Amino acid sequence: MTFPVRRATRAPARRLTAARGTARERAALWSAYFHRFAGWPHGRHELSYGLVPMSCRRAFETLGDMGDGRLATMRRPVSHLLAAGWKPEPRHLVRLATIAPAATDEQTEAAARLRAFASVEHVSRETLRAADVPREDADVSAPARSRVTIEDGAATAQFEAWLPRPLERVANLIRPQNWFELGHFWRETALRTRPETGRPDELLEHYVFDWNAVNVQEFIVHLSVDYSEQDEPDGGKTVRTDYAIMYEEDDQILIDDGFAQATQVPKREGWTHYLGEKKLKFASPLLNFLSTAIVTMVLENNAGWLLDALPEQDGPK
Amino acid sequence: MTETVAREDLHRALWTSYVGPRTGIAPERVLDTLARAAAEPARMPLVALALWNLLADERAGSAPALLARLVRDVLGLGLDEARHRRRGPNPLPPFLELEVLDANCDAREERDGRTCGAVEICVLTHLDDLASVAEPTTWLGRCDVFWDRLYGGPSPGGVLQLPGGPALNVSIETKVREGGLRKEIDVKIRVDGEDLAHGKTVLAKERGRPGATRICHERTVHFGAHLQLENRAAALAYWLQTEAIFLAIR
Numbered sequence A: 001m002t003f004p005v006r007r008a009t010r011a012p013a014r015r016l017t018a019a020r021g022t023a024r025e026r027a028a029l030w031s032a033y034f035h036r037f038a039g040w041p042h043g044r045h046e047l048s049y050g051l052v053p054m055s056c057r058r059a060f061e062t063l064g065d066m067g068d069g070r071l072a073t074m075r076r077p078v079s080h081l082l083a084a085g086w087k088p089e090p091r092h093l094v095r096l097a098t099i100a101p102a103a104t105d106e107q108t109e110a111a112a113r114l115r116a117f118a119s120v121e122h123v124s125r126e127t128l129r130a131a132d133v134p135r136e137d138a139d140v141s142a143p144a145r146s147r148v149t150i151e152d153g154a155a156t157a158q159f160e161a162w163l164p165r166p167l168e169r170v171a172n173l174i175r176p177q178n179w180f181e182l183g184h185f186w187r188e189t190a191l192r193t194r195p196e197t198g199r200p201d202e203l204l205e206h207y208v209f210d211w212n213a214v215n216v217q218e219f220i221v222h223l224s225v226d227y228s229e230q231d232e233p234d235g236g237k238t239v240r241t242d243y244a245i246m247y248e249e250d251d252q253i254l255i256d257d258g259f260a261q262a263t264q265v266p267k268r269e270g271w272t273h274y275l276g277e278k279k280l281k282f283a284s285p286l287l288n289f290l291s292t293a294i295v296t297m298v299l300e301n302n303a304g305w306l307l308d309a310l311p312e313q314d315g316p317k
Numbered sequence B: 001m002t003e004t005v006a007r008e009d010l011h012r013a014l015w016t017s018y019v020g021p022r023t024g025i026a027p028e029r030v031l032d033t034l035a036r037a038a039a040e041p042a043r044m045p046l047v048a049l050a051l052w053n054l055l056a057d058e059r060a061g062s063a064p065a066l067l068a069r070l071v072r073d074v075l076g077l078g079l080d081e082a083r084h085r086r087r088g089p090n091p092l093p094p095f096l097e098l099e100v101l102d103a104n105c106d107a108r109e110e111r112d113g114r115t116c117g118a119v120e121i122c123v124l125t126h127l128d129d130l131a132s133v134a135e136p137t138t139w140l141g142r143c144d145v146f147w148d149r150l151y152g153g154p155s156p157g158g159v160l161q162l163p164g165g166p167a168l169n170v171s172i173e174t175k176v177r178e179g180g181l182r183k184e185i186d187v188k189i190r191v192d193g194e195d196l197a198h199g200k201t202v203l204a205k206e207r208g209r210p211g212a213t214r215i216c217h218e219r220t221v222h223f224g225a226h227l228q229l230e231n232r233a234a235a236l237a238y239w240l241q242t243e244a245i246f247l248a249i250r
Helices: A012-038 A056-064 A068-083 A090-099 A110-118 A125-130 A167-174 A176-181 A285-289 A291-308 B007-019 B027-037 B041-056 B064-075 B079-086 B127-131 B136-142 B232-248
Strands: A005-009 A120-122 A145-151 A154-163 A186-194 A199-210 A216-231 A237-248 A253-264 A272-282 B100-109 B114-123 B147-151 B157-161 B167-177 B182-191 B194-205 B213-222
Touching: A005 A176, A012 A056, A012 A068, A012 A199, A012 A291, A056 A068, A056 A090, A068 A090, A068 A110, A068 A291, A090 A110, A125 A145, A145 A291, A154 A253, A154 A291, A167 A176, A167 A237, A167 A253, A167 A272, A176 A186, A176 A199, A176 A216, A216 A253, A272 A285, A272 A291, A285 A291, B007 B027, B007 B041, B007 B232, B027 B041, B027 B064, B041 B064, B041 B079, B041 B232, B064 B079, B100 B232, B114 B232, B127 B182, B127 B194, B127 B213, B136 B147, B136 B167, B136 B232, B194 B232, B213 B232
Parallel strands: A120 A145
Antiparallel strands: A005 A186, A145 A154, A154 A272, A186 A199, A199 A216, A216 A237, A237 A253, A253 A272, B100 B114, B114 B213, B147 B157, B157 B167, B167 B182, B182 B194, B194 B213
């Protein structure tokens, strides 16, 4: 049986020329989160050979090679390298300064300016459940934060941020058919209409993790997805995509559930509140040991790409 | 051919399952009424609720053969397994027509003659499929054991029959807010212009669970002004559970 499909894939020419670079980026990204969450900046070789991540230095240099149009994507992994204990060498400081947000105090060093981007709280499941739409008096300048928890052997991460972009632009990337625009982890996505529901509610995603520069692991995941919009009584608007795994074709993932939600608050014109949550459990006990790092990487990377994929037009008011 | 059970008889039998034999109806008669109601598909969810109440009462074994048959036909369980499950935390039965992910029921009497209650139920049914059922007059009309008469139009109202109380001519005021993520329904029920009950019902898509909908059904009732009822909390629990189930089952 064939299904109506809306497919997104990388153009062949681009795929050929960019594949090596994006694989190195993914490996560097993963290495940064490994060092922060597994806490082994000097003990990475204790892992089996296939999973040994890049060193902190090499991860930074690879991330630093990304263009300046990708600063939002770079900031968090670099901040995690610093939080993990990596000491930049003098030759890294110029690039570090360009990755850090603009200083308001010239005496503030770049590493200190990046510190807020490494904020991760370990919380209870109830704290995550309590998170909801933002209040009107919310402080949009408050740093974005990740919250993580472990429940039933599954890692759950929640990422909350105020994005200086209007909802209309963010909402387009919350739609599952456009997730492909949110990073290099997707090799291909296809939105299908399931005959049993009659709705475009199955997303097939070909997802790629690079554990290091040589070892790659692929997942072909079938997700149940549901995108919705709601006009709020206060004049604001919320859009959300809920998703839950149906199956992974090689049974490598047991749980992959979550949502991405963007909310427009009337008194915060030009800003959008973003809340993403993901719960992940692998079949492999070793990957579950690393799942907090993996799930936080995926969420934070998506939010970074939300900004990088939507270049600033008019600043928030 | 099975005889159709009278609405009033079913109402009394269901109410007895909440408060026990103090209604004066013998347990055998309650089971007999439930058995006749179970033959009507539209009544099955109500019978399931009543059986769940009866299973909580260890004394409800006076007609074990009939009870066992009903439990098997309506809940799809053996009697021992059903009793074992009833001792667990779930306040609602396993409906054959509905996959319930979790549920919570709470009703309590408060000061000033007010009784407050809430039923929360998360079901594996898409919001879009429930939203059409949630048109207020259609929905309340499906809970016909509580209504002698119900009419829509510009000034909706009806004759409300709460258990153990007199029939009340009421007006109904509703406000509905539609949306893709949730549907909200405010309901006010008045007798002679005075508040009898008000509440809010929200059907919302469950975050991170595509296809699941959480129904939160809350109500506050001013029984004191119009009804001298005993067991007000039980009456409200019965009312709310019935309405919540008829929102969840299409």
